[in-house]
Amino acid sequence: MRKYLITLIPVLMLSLQPDSRSTSAPVPSVTAKAPAADDLKPTMTQERVEQVVTQLLTRHHYRKVRLSDSLSAVVWDNYLKEMDASKVYLLASDIAAFDKYKFQIDDALVNGDLTAAFDMFNVFRKRLAERSDFVKQTLSKPFNFSADESYNTDREKAAWPKNLEEQNELWRKMLKNQALELKLTGKADTAVASLMSTRYKSLERRQGRIKSEDVFQMYMNAFGEALDPHTNYFAPRTADLFNQEMSQSLEGIGALLQEDGEYTKISDLVPGGPAFRSKQFTKGDRIIGVAQGDNGPMVSIVGFQVDDAVKLIKGPKGTVVRLQVRPATALAADVPKEIRIVREKIKLEEQRAHKEVIDITEDGRNYKLGVVTVPLFYRDFDAARRRESEVASTTTDVKRLIDSLKLQKVDGVVLDLRGNGGGSLLEAINLTGLFIQKGPVVQVRDSGGDTEVMADNDPSVTYDGPLAILVDRFSASASEIFAAAIQDYKRGLIVGGQTFGKGTVQQLIDLNNMLPKEQDKVGQVKMTVQKFYRINGSSTQHKGVTPDISFPSRFSAEEYGESAQASALPWDQIASTRFDATSFINDKLTTRLREKYEQRLKTDVDLKREAQAVVDFKKAKENTTVSLQESKRKKEKDDADKKVAALDKSGALDSETPETPATAKAKKKKDTYLIEAGRILSDMIALQGKVKTAMNSNN
Structure with a gap:
């Protein structure tokens, strides 16, 4: 029997011949703007790698895909998302200018042409610098938290800003929302201003360290992810990290991290690790800040590459790291939570x-x-x-x-x-x-x-x-x-x-x-x-x-x-x-067990409250607009905390209840769903026992 590791991946050795398409006359590159002196540029090696990766994915990927204009459009869209998923840096005019590349990426991939990738990114890089200047100006003055205005946190379906004026207003509200989140955690106005300033200075330094291999990796991932979510290109630096196995390099907290747009997301928790044992993390949580020790300043890692985030999170055994986290289940109005972790070696017995x-x-x-x-x-x-x-x-x-x-x-x-x-x-x-x-x-x-x-x-x-x-x-x-x-x-x-x-x-x-x-x-x-x-x-x-x-x-x-x-x-x-x-199992038995479960769902206090809590949560999650008025936002937070306290009193909190500072204290050891699984199994034992009794009496 062959051995397959689903999470540990064997190396495949392939020999490739030049693609038949690449032997034809090369497709002319799209005319690009004159490059600036500090623009990032591709290397000849990257151009050759582009051709080899294209041959690999079009010949050997499970999804037998042909390069086409429709695939080109998907790669183009993916690349924009890789650069600016929240649609806050680029302008509508930039997107219109990029449109010339939309249906030519398929030809560029075959011919090792990276004009589109670097032209688009260099425009994005220019917008990054402009936003840094705006942030400095905005943070130099205090926010007015008494004004009655709101901000929509969901940018997925939003349009790109039409002009600079619209973009500035979007950023003003975005910065104000971030500052209000910090203020509602109990920080003084001076501390909020200092933290915000430090956060964006760090981001600016990070952006200044972006290299051509980072751009190339982003572009090739846009291509790979057009085929399926698990197909990726790793630049040499990223490949080295991958080969070390992230669970080992993050031995201190025991979490697997991945980039999710400009965020660092927890993709998995290592059983036995401190993060797993704390029961305060969920797959999909976003880590937005890291602080060393109990008193170190919180450093924003929004916009960081995952290897830079790793350098801050990992550390010697026995030391403290504090993580600022936006839970996967957080509502728009929720403030990020801070989790204190003592770095340890993973306890193998708990795996x-x-x-x-x-x-x-x-x-x-x-x-x-x-x-x-x-x-x-x-x-x-x-x-x-x-x-x-x-x-x-x-x-x-x-x-x-x-x-x-x-x-x-x-x-x-x-x-x-x-x-x-x-x-x-x-x-x-x-x-x-x-x-x-x-x-x-x-x-x-x-x-x-x-x-x-x-x-x-x-x-x-x-x-x-x-x-x-x-x-x-x-x-x-x-x-x-x-x-x-x-x-x-x-x-x-x-x-x-x-x-x-x-x-x-x-x-x-x-x-x-x-x-x-x-x-x-x-x-x-x-x-x-x-x-x-x-x-x-x-x-x-x-x-x-x-x-x-x-x-x-x-x-x-x-x-x-x-x-x-x-x-x-x-x-x-x-x-x-x-x-x-x-x-052992048949449709009649399953139907009867489901009926008994659904009856408990209507009458059992814990199950009934949990089902309603799920309905309430999903409804609340649909509301992505938050108030930027301090009094209103504070009331929203207080109302949510009161609801958590009521659920705790009723005993309805369970392992799926979103983790917040309030729920972390309120949660009990009671595992509602494990208990219900036990009840269903008990029902099955009773029903199967009755069947056996009836069969014996017939005999």
Whole structure:
């Protein structure tokens, strides 16, 4: 059996011949404006890399794409978003001037022409300098927080500023909003002015360090992301960081970071790390400021590249770093929160599966249930290659835990995969084998259409009792493969939220091996080459796994997960492979369990309040306009804090409640959704017991 690592990417060695299109007469470059003396310019090496990357992606990417005017327009639009996602730097007149490149990028990619990329960026660079001057002038005078005016924080669908006057007014309100956020955290006016000034001076210095390789990386990523969200070009400096593995370079807090426009976003939390254990972070949170120690000044990292952010966040074990964070679930009027973290080494034991026993009382009967939490799918491949007798892995740990729970005579088992972002595919297959006799687990299809069926061939079964799998929007990759197999075999009930929908495999190509004669290092490409399919033929890509019973969730498919990405590969279906489903779960049982859950949803205080809280949250999130009047904004904040306090009093706060300073204090240890998963499993045990009793009486 071949080993696939969903999160650790094997290197692909490819030999490329020149593209047939590049042997024809070269397409003339678009006439560009006369360059300024300080304009950034491409190197000859970058022009050659552009051609090689173009050949790679058009020939070997899973999505068989042809260069065309329509693709050119997507790359053009992506590049604008890479530069100015909030539409606050460039003017409408700049966009109109860039329009000449919109349908010529496809030809430029083939011919190693970077005129469009650098022409557009140099205009953007000029606008950056202009905004720096405006910021200095604006911050030299105090803001009037008594004026009744507002600001729309959502710039995604906004138009580009028509002229300088409109842009200045937009920036005045934007700066005022940022200052008011700081003021509402209790900072004095002088401190606010100082922090704002420091923030933008830091940003100005950062912008002044932008090099041609940064521009080239941005442009090539605009191309890669036109094919799918997981296809990227890494400039040499970024490639070095990637190869060090971000989880190791950020050993101090245990978080994986990525650039999201001008923000630094948490893409994952390393189980066992300080950030994970603090329970104050969520995937998708944006880190906007970093401070050293308990008294160091907060340095804004808005506009930083991720490697610059890493340099500030990482540090020696035992030292303190304070992070200013805008949560993924924050509403427009919410102020950023500050989180104090003590840098530590990641505790490996907290990355591993662990268990607990919970007691559930349902319909007057007590149930003892085992809960096995699986933070990720891990396997020590080095130990396996050395043929060591004991290899640390998810499967061996879960088997040991379940054997222990059987000795404790639990009535059923809940496997908690919430937040599990994946890991080793081999472990997803082996873990499935603990609950089925043997058979196929997943299908893997390559870009040529060839499909490999990967199976569990061990007929032994570790656990054949009542089983529920708890998932959420951040259960991804290997988690989805495991949950899908359990669902297809009808071996257990899937409960919780729709999963992430990451059903693709990437490979890493070292371009230095393809351009060995280049004196400069040339970076790497990460490219999507395969897709996963369930044994029933349905792809896990885009849709993920739909639970048999769904819980209310603040994390919508429109904002979180694979389906939130415009270029995500689509869901599709191939032929089902042959497999023998069990009789543990059937439609009649699932319908009855769903009815009992929906009845609790109407009557149970915790579930009822949580469902309403989700409705209220989604409604509040639609309002992206905030008041810039201090008294109004303070009232909005106080009202939100009171609502949190009321939820705490009722016991309705749970693991999905947005983290704010108020909720951090208010949250209780009670896990509403785990308890509900236990109730559903208890109902299943009772109903299956009744069925068995009826069958025995008939016999």
